Amino acid sequence: MSGLGLAIGTGDSLLRPADHAHPRTAPARRGAHLGTASDGRVVDAVFQGASAWLANAEDGHEVVHDISVRIEGARIVEISRAPIVGGEMIDLSGHLLLPGLISGHTHVAGGSSTRGLIEGGRSYARPLAIVEESLDDDELDALTAFNLAELLRSGCTAQVEMSLSLRQARSYARVAQRLGARGWVGGMVPGIGRLFPVWFGTDADLAASEADTLEEIRQNLEFARSLRGDGLVQGMMTPHAADTQTPATLAAIADAARELGTGIHTHLSQGARETETVLRRHGRTPTQWLHEAGLMDGPFFGAHFTAPDWTVDPAILQQIGGIYATCPSAGGAGGDTQPFPEALAAGIAVNVGIDTHSNDMIENVKLAVLLGQARAALLSRIPDAPPHRAPTATDAVRGCTITAADALRRADLGRIEVGAAADLVAVNVSGMLVGSGAPPPEPLNNLLYASGRSVSWVLVDGRVQVADGSFVGADAEAIVAAGGDAARKIWTLLEAEGWFEA
Numbered sequence: 001m002s003g004l005g006l007a008i009g010t011g012d013s014l015l016r017p018a019d020h021a022h023p024r025t026a027p028a029r030r031g032a033h034l035g036t037a038s039d040g041r042v043v044d045a046v047f048q049g050a051s052a053w054l055a056n057a058e059d060g061h062e063v064v065h066d067i068s069v070r071i072e073g074a075r076i077v078e079i080s081r082a083p084i085v086g087g088e089m090i091d092l093s094g095h096l097l098l099p100g101l102i103s104g105h106t107h108v109a110g111g112s113s114t115r116g117l118i119e120g121g122r123s124y125a126r127p128l129a130i131v132e133e134s135l136d137d138d139e140l141d142a143l144t145a146f147n148l149a150e151l152l153r154s155g156c157t158a159q160v161e162m163s164l165s166l167r168q169a170r171s172y173a174r175v176a177q178r179l180g181a182r183g184w185v186g187g188m189v190p191g192i193g194r195l196f197p198v199w200f201g202t203d204a205d206l207a208a209s210e211a212d213t214l215e216e217i218r219q220n221l222e223f224a225r226s227l228r229g230d231g232l233v234q235g236m237m238t239p240h241a242a243d244t245q246t247p248a249t250l251a252a253i254a255d256a257a258r259e260l261g262t263g264i265h266t267h268l269s270q271g272a273r274e275t276e277t278v279l280r281r282h283g284r285t286p287t288q289w290l291h292e293a294g295l296m297d298g299p300f301f302g303a304h305f306t307a308p309d310w311t312v313d314p315a316i317l318q319q320i321g322g323i324y325a326t327c328p329s330a331g332g333a334g335g336d337t338q339p340f341p342e343a344l345a346a347g348i349a350v351n352v353g354i355d356t357h358s359n360d361m362i363e364n365v366k367l368a369v370l371l372g373q374a375r376a377a378l379l380s381r382i383p384d385a386p387p388h389r390a391p392t393a394t395d396a397v398r399g400c401t402i403t404a405a406d407a408l409r410r411a412d413l414g415r416i417e418v419g420a421a422a423d424l425v426a427v428n429v430s431g432m433l434v435g436s437g438a439p440p441p442e443p444l445n446n447l448l449y450a451s452g453r454s455v456s457w458v459l460v461d462g463r464v465q466v467a468d469g470s471f472v473g474a475d476a477e478a479i480v481a482a483g484g485d486a487a488r489k490i491w492t493l494l495e496a497e498g499w500f501e502a
């Protein structure tokens with residue numbers, strides 16, 4: 001992508017939003033749906049007067065006020081500090097305009113099936129297993145649609161998606177294509193139906209699992225090949241973690257990833273047990289072992305990273321341009337924190353991932369920063385703690401936009417530039433509870449008071465998903481009702497097993 005389609009000066013006005021409305025060339029619209037072509041994309045729309053996140057601005061300012069952005073079809077075609085004439089105008093004064101947010105780690109169908117059940121300390125394992133065992137394809141699609149609509153509603157326009165099985169990956173692909181989300185999807189290997197005996201079993205159990213895992217890899221590769229050519233949903237290899245693979249399965253995954261060219265998405269050193277097991281079996285940390293096996297030759301997303309070797313692993317991730325996806329809701333609301341501060345100090349590129357239980361992208365950006373700051377404060381009181389730096393809202397936003405897009409080798413995503421994809425998120429940062437009644441001078445900080453409900457507009461590839469605060473990408477009521485029916489079935493089955501009493 002070349003430079004921005006505007007000349008950015010260095011005057012004070014960049015640092016302060018206008019204190020009066022700028023002159024308008026046409027009445028601004030709010031609440032109206034934009035005109036769309038037969039492919040569902042906006043014809044000619046202007047988002048006027050936003051504070052925009054321009055990560056590549058020539059003068060180094062990352063948020064520039066009073067920016068207008070014109071979208072035609074799937075692309076941003078004009079960016080200006082002056083009001084843009086023509087097109088259908090949406091007034092975004094008081095809003096922060098961000099590139100579409102990319103979650104580097106999701107298991108979409110698993111979100112609402114565990115939410116509200118696990119926060120007191122129960123395991124997520126059984127509800128997730130029931131999703132796989134007991135829902136038919138229609139019910140699974142209903143669950144996927146509910147969760148994906150939530151992600152879109154909250155500004156998550158793209159998912160690096162490790163569906164919990166190949167069947168769930170197929171469901172994600174069907175639903176994402178229907179709703180118009182952008183994704184890199186694979187079925188977790190081993191899938192959730194085979195995972196736990198392999199993950200928590202002996203070395204002999206792992207060895208015995210090898211043939212079935214190789215077959216799963218073959219089927220996942222075939223599925224990923226079938227997605228080639230579709231612009232928005234692509235296949236990606238998604239091994240569960242280093243401690244559920246053998247040298248042979250890792251080699252097969254590396255071969256498949258090489259063929260697909262979309263890289264690897266995995267859980268990486270997600271606990272001390274994993275790191276110790278891999279060290280014992282292979283004499284290497286999980287990061288070293290995956291690297292040597294060729295899994296880091298392309299894009300690489302590793303989630304959690306709660307027990308790495310800080311002396312050797314960061315250099316590898318830096319060298320290959322890999323992403324650590326930190327997931328503040330990994331255990332549902334509450335629970336342990338993740339090493340966002342240590343990763344920043346170690347120079348690792350960090351994205352904020354959704355993981356499973358909460359699908360509110362703005363909320364998770366906020367939680368990553370707040371929990372990261374709390375963790376950094378506690379670390380600073382511990383002698384011999386690893387080096388750490390408290391994260392800021394800028395770190396989190398950068399990680400979910402340009403950093404993630406670059407790791408995916410997608411120079412057309414994660415930035416607001418002329419020629420970039422029209423994946424955009426507008427967040428109201430001036431209203432009650434989030435702002436101060438006027439466009440704020442440093443709106444990234446206002447994100448720390450916001451949630452997905454503060455999102456006013458979402459576009460993915462030029463298609464409107466959220467308009468004036470409402471999800472319009474599909475029939476929201478029908479999606480919620482069908483998602484609720486699937487959840488009720490899961491709860492009924494759990495109750496029949498006595499799961500709630502256990």
Ligand SMILES: [Zn+2]
Nearest residue numbers: 107267303355
């Ligand atoms: Zn996960």
